[in-house]
Amino acid sequence: MTRTIHLNLDINGKGYDLDVEPRVTLLDALRDHLVLTGTKKGCDQGQCGACTCHVDGRRVLSCLTLAAQVEGRQVETIEGLSGADGTLHAVQAAFLEQDAFQCGYCTPGQIMSAVACIREGHAGSDAEIREYMSGNLCRCGAYNSIVAAVRQAAQAVVPATKEMADA
Amino acid sequence: MRDFSYLRASTLDEARQAVLQAGASILAGGTTLIDLAKCGVAEPETVVDISHLEGLSGIEVTPQSVTIGALSRMSDVADHSGIQAEMPAVSESLLLAASAQLRNMATIGGNVMQRTRCPYFRDPGTFPACNKRNPGSGCSALGGITRNHAVLGTSEHCLASNPGDLAVALVAFDAVVDLGSRRVPFDEFFLLPGDTPDRETVLQPGEMIIGLSIPKSAAAKNSTYLKVRDRQSYEFAAASAAVGLELEDDGRTVRDIRVGLGGVATKPWRARAVEQALIGKVLDDATIKAASLLAMEGAVAQSDNTYKIDLVPRVVARAIETVSTDKSGGLA
Ligand SMILES: Cc1cc2nc3c(=O)[nH]c(=O)nc-3n(C[C@H](O)[C@H](O)[C@H](O)COP(=O)(O)OP(=O)(O)OC[C@H]3O[C@@H](n4cnc5c(N)ncnc54)[C@H](O)[C@@H]3O)c2cc1C
Ligand code: SF4
Ligand code: FES
Ligand code: FES
Numbered sequence: 001m002t003r004t005i006h007l008n009l010d011i012n013g014k015g016y017d018l019d020v021e022p023r024v025t026l027l028d029a030l031r032d033h034l035v036l037t038g039t040k041k042g043c044d045q046g047q048c049g050a051c052t053c054h055v056d057g058r059r060v061l062s063c064l065t066l067a068a069q070v071e072g073r074q075v076e077t078i079e080g081l082s083g084a085d086g087t088l089h090a091v092q093a094a095f096l097e098q099d100a101f102q103c104g105y106c107t108p109g110q111i112m113s114a115v116a117c118i119r120e121g122h123a124g125s126d127a128e129i130r131e132y133m134s135g136n137l138c139r140c141g142a143y144n145s146i147v148a149a150v151r152q153a154a155q156a157v158v159p160a161t162k163e164m165a166d167a
Numbered sequence: 168m169r170d171f172s173y174l175r176a177s178t179l180d181e182a183r184q185a186v187l188q189a190g191a192s193i194l195a196g197g198t199t200l201i202d203l204a205k206c207g208v209a210e211p212e213t214v215v216d217i218s219h220l221e222g223l224s225g226i227e228v229t230p231q232s233v234t235i236g237a238l239s240r241m242s243d244v245a246d247h248s249g250i251q252a253e254m255p256a257v258s259e260s261l262l263l264a265a266s267a268q269l270r271n272m273a274t275i276g277g278n279v280m281q282r283t284r285c286p287y288f289r290d291p292g293t294f295p296a297c298n299k300r301n302p303g304s305g306c307s308a309l310g311g312i313t314r315n316h317a318v319l320g321t322s323e324h325c326l327a328s329n330p331g332d333l334a335v336a337l338v339a340f341d342a343v344v345d346l347g348s349r350r351v352p353f354d355e356f357f358l359l360p361g362d363t364p365d366r367e368t369v370l371q372p373g374e375m376i377i378g379l380s381i382p383k384s385a386a387a388k389n390s391t392y393l394k395v396r397d398r399q400s401y402e403f404a405a406a407s408a409a410v411g412l413e414l415e416d417d418g419r420t421v422r423d424i425r426v427g428l429g430g431v432a433t434k435p436w437r438a439r440a441v442e443q444a445l446i447g448k449v450l451d452d453a454t455i456k457a458a459s460l461l462a463m464e465g466a467v468a469q470s471d472n473t474y475k476i477d478l479v480p481r482v483v484a485r486a487i488e489t490v491s492t493d494k495s496g497g498l499a
Contacts, residue, residue: 023169023204068175134267
């Protein structure tokens, strides 16, 4: 017997209605049910970070989160990061500028993780960035440029983060 | 992943009732349960989501102890200034575990209850034999790859190591598990595998972890967590130690010392022989080295994990040196 439940999810500030089986993860709900495919599936087992999203402002792995668990919480994905007019977020811009990817598959997860890493105040040195970004693997080994991008964005983002906190 | 039904508990009583039903599993952060459901190890009929319960995520520092609600997140506990000041090993053990994302999701109750990373346990399709999953079916690790299996507390039925980092600090500093109706000392909460490796804790059906309490002590205040692993971050321990030290007023003689071991035992391990050998002694290199060797008393290695027999005493000695040099600036 297939059970389905009705959910209303808040994603990037918009409400979405969907009917899914209770076992559907947030990752599969985003990709397969809502066609928000910016969030990537790497390992599907909590090991690579490709599926990183924010729930209530904190970075989490959507592959180990049930969609049902986040009803009533605020979800943010890579699609919600740029401005309404398409202006890139400082972290996105820094990744482009530093060429912080090769195939790009890990990149949305890296960027969502980096945004949170900077907001948490864990981008103070290269060593700290490496440690606090260690949950995002990059099969292409673009690590050096990723660290450079996070370092650059941390400098650019600090004033913007303050604005957010004040808002 | 097999289909299941989802129940979001709105009160503790509702959660307790729900988990009494056959096939019901508690879901907190989900980082163990959903993972194991995907592996085909966990096959819940109903998932009881307790993560929205109110009042179980507080962290409180009283004059006697630190209490942590079961739903506190690993990251919140790690970053708590009171815990960092009173028991640094607790905070460090969490910061050296998993990744930032996982620490934001995982709860303290779930962390204590996390399951072994034994690759045979995690792969029922390829390895039907596993006494922990399926009592009486045998152990696929025996004669297999055992690099990360335990050397302490093993039995002929199971050698799976307990992978938790926080648990090592909890066993060292005499934490107590609060189950609501009773309180269990952390060291007695876990069971040795013996011939029932499927039973890992004293938790009875319908019981839940409500929180933990860790008594304050001078040893906990002067403590450290040392984790050695195959990569620098985001990896389970090859061997780890939580060590706390209190010296006599002379600044050289050991009044109290605590040693917990991780990555090497079937349950969070207290190395009491090391502690006994050092209490009342003046710390110097030779004394520390000799006592640290006792950490491996009774160890049984397999062909792939004999390295732990050499590694563990070095990890213990280095952690003891760290807590003994921090204050006085050098060994006595
Ligand atoms: C890739 C990866 C790397 C990791 N690395 C590390 C590491 O380096 N060090 C480390 O220590 N851990 C590590 N972990 C494990 C992680 O810390 C645990 O998965 C996590 O702490 C479990 O907490 P949770 O809230 O997500 O548990 P859940 O998955 O929600 O629950 C785990 C189990 O506990 C039960 N449970 C949950 N809450 C309670 C309660 N209050 N009372 C009774 N039973 C309960 C559940 O039914 C389930 O069986 C890693 C995990 C992953 C996926
Ligand atoms: S070591 Fe334990 S968990 Fe691993 S296969 Fe053997 S019985 Fe199963
Ligand atoms: S897809 Fe979620 S961590 Fe790899
Ligand atoms: S850019 Fe290819 S995986 Fe990171």
